[in-house]
Amino acid sequence: MPELPEVEVCRRGLLPELEGGVVQQVVIRAPKLRQTIPTELSNVLPGCRIVAIRRRGKYLLLDCMRPGVEGSLIIHLGMSGKLRFVPHGQAPARHDHVDWVLAGQTLRFTDPRRFGVVLWQPGPPEQVETHPLLASQGIEPLSDAFTGAWLHAACARRSGPIKPVLMDSHMVVGIGNIYASESLFRAGISPLRAANRISLARCETLVRAIRETLSAAIAAGGSTIRDYVHSDGSTGWFQIEAAVYDRDGKPCVRCDGVVRQIRQAGRSSYYCPSCQH
DNA sequence: CACGACTCCTGCTGGC
DNA sequence: TGCCAGCAGGAGTCGT
Numbered sequence: 001m002p003e004l005p006e007v008e009v010c011r012r013g014l015l016p017e018l019e020g021g022v023v024q025q026v027v028i029r030a031p032k033l034r035q036t037i038p039t040e041l042s043n044v045l046p047g048c049r050i051v052a053i054r055r056r057g058k059y060l061l062l063d064c065m066r067p068g069v070e071g072s073l074i075i076h077l078g079m080s081g082k083l084r085f086v087p088h089g090q091a092p093a094r095h096d097h098v099d100w101v102l103a104g105q106t107l108r109f110t111d112p113r114r115f116g117v118v119l120w121q122p123g124p125p126e127q128v129e130t131h132p133l134l135a136s137q138g139i140e141p142l143s144d145a146f147t148g149a150w151l152h153a154a155c156a157r158r159s160g161p162i163k164p165v166l167m168d169s170h171m172v173v174g175i176g177n178i179y180a181s182e183s184l185f186r187a188g189i190s191p192l193r194a195a196n197r198i199s200l201a202r203c204e205t206l207v208r209a210i211r212e213t214l215s216a217a218i219a220a221g222g223s224t225i226r227d228y229v230h231s232d233g234s235t236g237w238f239q240i241e242a243a244v245y246d247r248d249g250k251p252c253v254r255c256d257g258v259v260r261q262i263r264q265a266g267r268s269s270y271y272c273p274s275c276q277h
Numbered sequence: 278c279a280c281g282a283c284t285c286c287t288g289c290t291g292g293c
Numbered sequence: 294t295g296c297c298a299g300c301a302g303g304a305g306t307c308g309t
Binding site for chain 1: 301302
Protein backbone atom coordinates (compact mmCIF):
# COMPACT_ATOMS: atom_id res chain seq x y z
CA MET A 1 0.00 0.00 0.00
CA PRO A 2 1.65 3.19 -1.06
CA GLU A 3 2.23 5.51 1.83
CA LEU A 4 4.74 8.34 1.83
CA PRO A 5 7.87 6.16 1.53
CA GLU A 6 6.53 4.19 -1.43
CA VAL A 7 5.50 7.36 -3.23
CA GLU A 8 8.86 8.97 -2.54
CA VAL A 9 10.71 5.90 -3.79
CA CYS A 10 8.51 5.92 -6.86
CA ARG A 11 9.37 9.57 -7.45
CA ARG A 12 13.09 8.87 -7.19
CA GLY A 13 12.74 5.95 -9.53
CA LEU A 14 10.92 7.99 -12.14
CA LEU A 15 13.29 10.93 -11.92
CA PRO A 16 16.21 9.79 -14.09
CA GLU A 17 13.94 8.43 -16.82
CA LEU A 18 11.23 11.02 -16.86
CA GLU A 19 12.80 14.35 -16.07
CA GLY A 20 13.44 16.26 -19.26
CA GLY A 21 11.39 13.81 -21.29
CA VAL A 22 8.81 14.98 -23.81
CA VAL A 23 5.31 13.56 -23.90
CA GLN A 24 4.34 12.52 -27.40
CA GLN A 25 0.92 11.10 -26.80
CA VAL A 26 -1.52 10.34 -23.99
CA VAL A 27 -3.87 7.39 -24.04
CA ILE A 28 -6.72 7.31 -21.53
CA ARG A 29 -8.51 3.96 -21.41
CA ALA A 30 -10.56 4.28 -18.26
CA PRO A 31 -11.50 7.88 -17.57
CA LYS A 32 -13.16 7.03 -14.28
CA LEU A 33 -10.95 6.68 -11.24
CA ARG A 34 -11.68 8.28 -7.90
CA GLN A 35 -12.25 11.31 -10.07
CA THR A 36 -12.70 11.45 -13.81
CA ILE A 37 -9.43 11.77 -15.70
CA PRO A 38 -9.69 15.02 -17.66
CA THR A 39 -9.81 14.29 -21.39
CA GLU A 40 -8.00 17.56 -22.06
CA LEU A 41 -4.80 15.73 -21.09
CA SER A 42 -4.73 14.20 -24.56
CA ASN A 43 -4.73 17.64 -26.16
CA VAL A 44 -2.68 19.61 -23.70
CA LEU A 45 0.19 17.25 -22.85
CA PRO A 46 1.63 16.19 -26.23
CA GLY A 47 4.75 18.26 -26.88
CA CYS A 48 5.17 19.05 -23.20
CA ARG A 49 8.52 18.54 -21.51
CA ILE A 50 8.43 17.15 -17.99
CA VAL A 51 10.60 19.63 -16.17
CA ALA A 52 10.27 18.40 -12.59
CA ILE A 53 8.87 15.55 -10.56
CA ARG A 54 7.80 16.50 -7.08
CA ARG A 55 5.91 14.94 -4.21
CA ARG A 56 3.41 16.48 -1.84
CA GLY A 57 2.13 14.03 0.72
CA LYS A 58 1.14 10.99 -1.30
CA TYR A 59 0.63 13.02 -4.46
CA LEU A 60 3.14 12.97 -7.29
CA LEU A 61 3.39 16.23 -9.21
CA LEU A 62 4.81 16.28 -12.71
CA ASP A 63 5.47 19.82 -13.90
CA CYS A 64 4.98 20.04 -17.65
CA MET A 65 5.79 22.78 -20.11
CA ARG A 66 5.74 23.69 -23.78
CA PRO A 67 5.28 27.01 -25.54
CA GLY A 68 1.86 28.28 -24.60
CA VAL A 69 1.17 25.51 -22.08
CA GLU A 70 2.22 25.16 -18.48
CA GLY A 71 0.74 22.93 -15.83
CA SER A 72 1.18 20.08 -13.43
CA LEU A 73 0.00 16.52 -13.63
CA ILE A 74 -1.35 15.41 -10.26
CA ILE A 75 -1.09 11.68 -9.67
CA HIS A 76 -2.20 9.75 -6.60
CA LEU A 77 -1.60 6.00 -6.48
CA GLY A 78 -4.54 5.35 -4.20
CA MET A 79 -3.92 2.00 -2.68
CA SER A 80 -3.22 -0.21 -5.66
CA GLY A 81 -1.86 2.27 -8.19
CA LYS A 82 1.44 1.71 -9.97
CA LEU A 83 3.54 3.61 -12.46
CA ARG A 84 5.98 1.70 -14.60
CA PHE A 85 7.74 1.90 -17.90
CA VAL A 86 6.79 -0.47 -20.68
CA PRO A 87 8.10 -0.78 -24.24
CA HIS A 88 6.21 1.10 -26.92
CA GLY A 89 3.22 -0.79 -28.18
CA GLN A 90 3.01 -3.25 -25.33
CA ALA A 91 -0.58 -4.41 -25.17
CA PRO A 92 -2.47 -3.00 -22.20
CA ALA A 93 -3.72 -5.37 -19.57
CA ARG A 94 -6.83 -5.09 -17.46
CA HIS A 95 -6.61 -2.04 -15.18
CA ASP A 96 -3.98 -0.28 -17.30
CA HIS A 97 -5.78 3.05 -17.35
CA VAL A 98 -3.38 5.64 -18.75
CA ASP A 99 -0.29 5.70 -20.99
CA TRP A 100 2.09 8.58 -21.47
CA VAL A 101 4.09 7.84 -24.58
CA LEU A 102 7.57 9.35 -24.44
CA ALA A 103 10.45 9.17 -26.90
CA GLY A 104 12.05 6.01 -25.59
CA GLN A 105 9.32 4.24 -23.71
CA THR A 106 5.82 4.48 -22.38
CA LEU A 107 4.90 5.35 -18.81
CA ARG A 108 1.89 3.33 -17.79
CA PHE A 109 -0.53 3.86 -14.90
CA THR A 110 -2.22 0.75 -13.52
CA ASP A 111 -4.74 0.73 -10.71
CA PRO A 112 -7.03 -2.26 -10.11
CA ARG A 113 -8.97 -0.70 -7.26
CA ARG A 114 -9.29 2.70 -8.88
CA PHE A 115 -8.64 4.64 -5.72
CA GLY A 116 -6.03 6.61 -7.56
CA VAL A 117 -6.24 10.00 -9.19
CA VAL A 118 -4.87 11.53 -12.38
CA LEU A 119 -5.63 15.24 -12.71
CA TRP A 120 -4.32 18.34 -14.42
CA GLN A 121 -3.71 21.73 -12.86
CA PRO A 122 -2.90 24.44 -15.41
CA GLY A 123 -0.50 27.22 -14.55
CA PRO A 124 3.01 27.59 -13.16
CA PRO A 125 4.36 24.87 -10.83
CA GLU A 126 3.48 26.72 -7.62
CA GLN A 127 -0.12 27.00 -8.79
CA VAL A 128 -0.69 23.32 -8.15
CA GLU A 129 -0.63 23.94 -4.41
CA THR A 130 -3.92 25.78 -4.80
CA HIS A 131 -5.67 22.72 -6.15
CA PRO A 132 -8.37 21.71 -3.63
CA LEU A 133 -6.80 18.29 -3.09
CA LEU A 134 -3.44 19.84 -2.27
CA ALA A 135 -4.43 23.06 -0.56
CA SER A 136 -5.74 21.14 2.44
CA GLN A 137 -2.69 18.95 2.85
CA GLY A 138 -1.00 18.97 6.23
CA ILE A 139 2.63 19.20 7.25
CA GLU A 140 5.34 17.04 5.65
CA PRO A 141 6.59 14.64 8.34
CA LEU A 142 10.14 14.70 7.00
CA SER A 143 10.34 18.49 6.96
CA ASP A 144 12.18 20.49 9.61
CA ALA A 145 8.92 22.13 10.61
CA PHE A 146 7.55 18.83 11.88
CA THR A 147 8.74 18.94 15.48
CA GLY A 148 7.52 17.67 18.81
CA ALA A 149 6.36 21.17 19.67
CA TRP A 150 4.40 21.40 16.45
CA LEU A 151 2.73 18.04 17.03
CA HIS A 152 2.00 18.87 20.65
CA ALA A 153 0.27 22.11 19.66
CA ALA A 154 -1.61 20.43 16.82
CA CYS A 155 -2.86 17.69 19.13
CA ALA A 156 -4.12 20.16 21.72
CA ARG A 157 -7.59 20.35 20.17
CA ARG A 158 -7.83 16.67 19.32
CA SER A 159 -9.40 14.68 22.11
CA GLY A 160 -9.78 11.46 20.13
CA PRO A 161 -7.21 8.66 19.97
CA ILE A 162 -3.83 9.53 18.45
CA LYS A 163 -3.77 6.90 15.74
CA PRO A 164 -6.53 8.31 13.50
CA VAL A 165 -5.02 11.75 14.09
CA LEU A 166 -1.68 10.59 12.67
CA MET A 167 -3.51 9.28 9.63
CA ASP A 168 -5.37 12.54 9.04
CA SER A 169 -3.68 13.97 5.96
CA HIS A 170 -4.96 17.43 6.80
CA MET A 171 -2.73 17.26 9.87
CA VAL A 172 0.29 15.30 8.72
CA VAL A 173 0.61 13.88 5.23
CA GLY A 174 1.80 10.50 4.11
CA ILE A 175 1.22 8.33 7.18
CA GLY A 176 -1.13 5.50 6.29
CA ASN A 177 -2.45 2.64 8.33
CA ILE A 178 0.75 0.60 8.39
CA TYR A 179 3.24 3.31 9.30
CA ALA A 180 0.87 4.81 11.87
CA SER A 181 0.90 1.53 13.81
CA GLU A 182 4.62 1.06 13.31
CA SER A 183 5.52 4.59 14.41
CA LEU A 184 3.39 4.38 17.54
CA PHE A 185 4.99 1.07 18.42
CA ARG A 186 8.45 2.54 17.95
CA ALA A 187 7.50 5.44 20.20
CA GLY A 188 5.93 3.20 22.85
CA ILE A 189 2.63 5.08 22.62
CA SER A 190 -0.73 3.33 22.58
CA PRO A 191 -2.88 4.02 19.51
CA LEU A 192 -5.75 4.49 21.95
CA ARG A 193 -4.17 7.34 23.87
CA ALA A 194 -6.02 10.64 23.53
CA ALA A 195 -3.99 12.91 21.27
CA ASN A 196 -4.25 15.86 23.64
CA ARG A 197 -3.01 13.75 26.52
CA ILE A 198 0.44 13.16 25.13
CA SER A 199 3.18 15.18 26.77
CA LEU A 200 5.54 17.42 24.84
CA ALA A 201 8.40 15.04 25.57
CA ARG A 202 6.45 12.09 24.20
CA CYS A 203 5.40 14.12 21.16
CA GLU A 204 9.09 14.62 20.51
CA THR A 205 9.64 10.89 20.81
CA LEU A 206 6.75 10.26 18.44
CA VAL A 207 8.03 12.72 15.86
CA ARG A 208 11.42 11.02 15.99
CA ALA A 209 9.76 7.62 15.64
CA ILE A 210 7.73 8.72 12.63
CA ARG A 211 10.84 10.17 10.97
CA GLU A 212 12.84 7.01 11.60
CA THR A 213 10.07 4.71 10.44
CA LEU A 214 9.49 6.61 7.20
CA SER A 215 13.20 7.09 6.51
CA ALA A 216 13.95 3.44 7.07
CA ALA A 217 11.19 2.50 4.66
CA ILE A 218 12.49 4.89 2.01
CA ALA A 219 15.98 3.48 2.46
CA ALA A 220 14.65 -0.07 2.18
CA GLY A 221 12.71 0.85 -0.95
CA GLY A 222 15.67 2.51 -2.59
CA SER A 223 17.15 -0.87 -3.32
CA THR A 224 14.02 -2.09 -5.03
CA ILE A 225 13.30 0.94 -7.22
CA ARG A 226 14.23 -0.80 -10.44
CA ASP A 227 11.94 -3.68 -9.64
CA TYR A 228 8.75 -1.81 -9.99
CA VAL A 229 9.59 1.21 -12.03
CA HIS A 230 10.99 -0.94 -14.80
CA SER A 231 8.44 -3.57 -14.22
CA ASP A 232 8.45 -6.40 -16.69
CA GLY A 233 5.91 -8.30 -14.70
CA SER A 234 4.21 -8.33 -11.41
CA THR A 235 5.98 -6.60 -8.60
CA GLY A 236 4.28 -5.59 -5.44
CA TRP A 237 5.14 -2.78 -3.12
CA PHE A 238 8.20 -3.23 -1.00
CA GLN A 239 7.45 -3.43 2.65
CA ILE A 240 9.69 -2.92 5.59
CA GLU A 241 9.53 -5.70 8.08
CA ALA A 242 6.63 -4.75 10.29
CA ALA A 243 7.14 -4.93 14.05
CA VAL A 244 3.43 -4.96 14.88
CA TYR A 245 1.37 -4.51 11.74
CA ASP A 246 -0.63 -7.63 10.84
CA ARG A 247 0.94 -9.50 13.75
CA ASP A 248 -2.16 -10.08 15.87
CA GLY A 249 -1.51 -12.73 18.50
CA LYS A 250 2.21 -12.87 17.78
CA PRO A 251 4.86 -12.08 20.39
CA CYS A 252 6.00 -8.50 20.73
CA VAL A 253 9.50 -8.05 19.32
CA ARG A 254 10.47 -5.78 22.19
CA CYS A 255 8.95 -7.18 25.37
CA ASP A 256 7.24 -10.39 26.43
CA GLY A 257 3.80 -9.06 25.53
CA VAL A 258 1.51 -10.15 22.72
CA VAL A 259 0.50 -7.96 19.80
CA ARG A 260 -3.18 -7.15 19.65
CA GLN A 261 -5.44 -6.03 16.83
CA ILE A 262 -8.17 -3.49 17.46
CA ARG A 263 -10.42 -1.40 15.27
CA GLN A 264 -10.21 2.38 15.17
CA ALA A 265 -12.22 4.59 12.83
CA GLY A 266 -12.94 1.56 10.69
CA ARG A 267 -9.29 0.57 10.36
CA SER A 268 -7.21 -2.14 11.97
CA SER A 269 -4.64 -1.02 14.48
CA TYR A 270 -1.94 -3.25 15.90
CA TYR A 271 -0.10 -2.61 19.12
CA CYS A 272 1.50 -4.20 22.13
CA PRO A 273 -0.59 -3.41 25.22
CA SER A 274 2.30 -4.16 27.53
CA CYS A 275 4.87 -1.75 26.10
CA GLN A 276 2.70 0.90 24.51
CA HIS A 277 0.89 3.29 26.85
C1' DC B 278 -15.09 22.35 14.86
C1' DA B 279 -14.05 17.55 15.75
C1' DC B 280 -14.87 13.05 14.69
C1' DG B 281 -16.97 8.70 13.22
C1' DA B 282 -19.45 6.37 9.51
C1' DC B 283 -19.90 5.73 4.89
C1' DT B 284 -18.29 5.55 0.18
C1' DC B 285 -15.65 4.38 -3.99
C1' DC B 286 -13.30 -0.43 -6.22
C1' DT B 287 -11.36 -5.08 -6.96
C1' DG B 288 -8.72 -8.98 -5.32
C1' DC B 289 -7.64 -11.95 -1.83
C1' DT B 290 -8.74 -14.78 2.29
C1' DG B 291 -11.23 -17.64 5.25
C1' DG B 292 -15.13 -20.11 6.57
C1' DC B 293 -18.41 -23.39 5.36
C1' DT C 294 -12.76 -28.34 -3.93
C1' DG C 295 -15.70 -24.31 -4.75
C1' DC C 296 -18.30 -20.61 -3.57
C1' DC C 297 -19.13 -16.23 -1.61
C1' DA C 298 -19.20 -12.93 2.29
C1' DG C 299 -16.21 -10.03 4.25
C1' DC C 300 -12.21 -7.49 4.59
C1' DA C 301 -8.38 -4.43 3.05
C1' DG C 302 -7.24 0.54 2.38
C1' DG C 303 -6.70 6.65 1.12
C1' DA C 304 -9.26 10.25 1.58
C1' DG C 305 -13.34 13.01 0.35
C1' DT C 306 -17.95 13.75 1.98
C1' DC C 307 -21.69 13.61 4.94
C1' DG C 308 -24.09 13.42 9.35
C1' DT C 309 -23.89 14.13 14.32
